[in-house]
């Protein structure tokens with residue numbers, strides 16, 4: 001009986017310490033937060049597509065600590081993006097600097113951008129630098145179709161979609177995904193200008209790119225961009241050339257004479 005009493009007291013003390021530890025961890029937003037993945041469209045570079053997107057709307061965002069996991073970073077932009085950026089009508093941005101680890105949990109001012117004003121409304125949020133990522137203590141916005149901005153890079157098309165650049169805008173599923181196989185630089189002597197009539201054409205050095213033509217699934221032809229580099233420096237870019245006309249992208253003497261000497265390294269990239 002007595003034994004049981006002390007055992008119960010002991011367990012209670014143990015439980016007390018365990019829960020004290022647990023609340024300490026739960027209080028640290030670096031450990032206890034919600035992670036929101038796939039928030040690419042919150043980027044300051046992402047323009048809301050009014051026709052096709054539903055604007056991100058943080059009016060319903062439950063108050064709490066959030067970590068954003070996006071392929072374009074988790075920095076809240078510290079300059080006002082234009083309206084309709086950040087995948088919403090009224091972007092919310094940080095009118096301050098991002099904190100250092102040593103700042104601990106900081107309170108910082110955010111501004112909501114409207115069509116006319118950089119800072120129609122402002123309020124404070126929490127931010128903590130967790131050494132490698134930030135967590136944000138957010139409160140719901142009071143304006144419909146306003147949202148917190150995260151990241152400032154171009155937004156890549158989602159998996160299975162593509163565009164001319166691989167980034168928004170213009171991402172479509174209809175964009176064919178094809179890769180050109182091995183590309184080689186070949187060099188040859190081709191007929192050049194006639195320097196001395198009796199001998200006909202002179203011979204000049206010409207670098208060409210060689211690869212196998214690729215076709216779309218429905219047999220459609222592609223055009224190609226050819227980027228020449230000499231000694232690692234981008235040199236000449238040809239765009240939109242048909243395969244049958246790829247010889248017109250050749251690198252010829254007139255393009256390097258006076259600029260490069262022997263032993264230059266010529267390379268190319270198809271884009």
Ligand SMILES: *[C@@H]1O[C@H](CO)[C@@H](O)[C@H](O)[C@H]1NC(C)=O
Nearest residue numbers: 049050051052169170171172
């Ligand atoms: C919206 O989607 C339609 C159909 O998917 C497309 O034709 C149109 O170009 C898109 N609008 C914009 C602005 O990208």
Ligand SMILES: *[C@@H]1O[C@H](CO)[C@@H](O)[C@H](O)[C@H]1NC(C)=O
Nearest residue numbers: 035036037038067068069070
């Ligand atoms: C972030 O997303 C990537 C890719 O989806 C995933 O591999 C990673 O585990 C995620 N990180 C966190 C902290 O959720």
Ligand SMILES: *[C@@H]1O[C@H](CO)[C@@H](O)[C@H](O)[C@H]1NC(C)=O
Nearest residue numbers: 100101102129131132133134
């Ligand atoms: C966090 O703070 C450190 C210095 O304390 C800084 O170097 C770093 O860039 C900050 N940001 C992130 C995401 O870690």
Ligand SMILES: *[C@@H]1O[C@H](CO)[C@@H](O)[C@H](O)[C@H]1NC(C)=O
Nearest residue numbers: 080095096109111118119122
């Ligand atoms: C940003 O904050 C500063 C200091 O609080 C304030 O003077 C300034 O007006 C704010 N910027 C904008 C665009 O409102």
Ligand SMILES: *[C@@H]1O[C@H](CO)[C@@H](O)[C@H](O)[C@H]1NC(C)=O
Nearest residue numbers: 186187188206207208247250
């Ligand atoms: C392009 O260069 C390749 C390799 O030097 C050569 O065989 C081909 O004839 C050249 N084409 C033209 C149009 O100069």
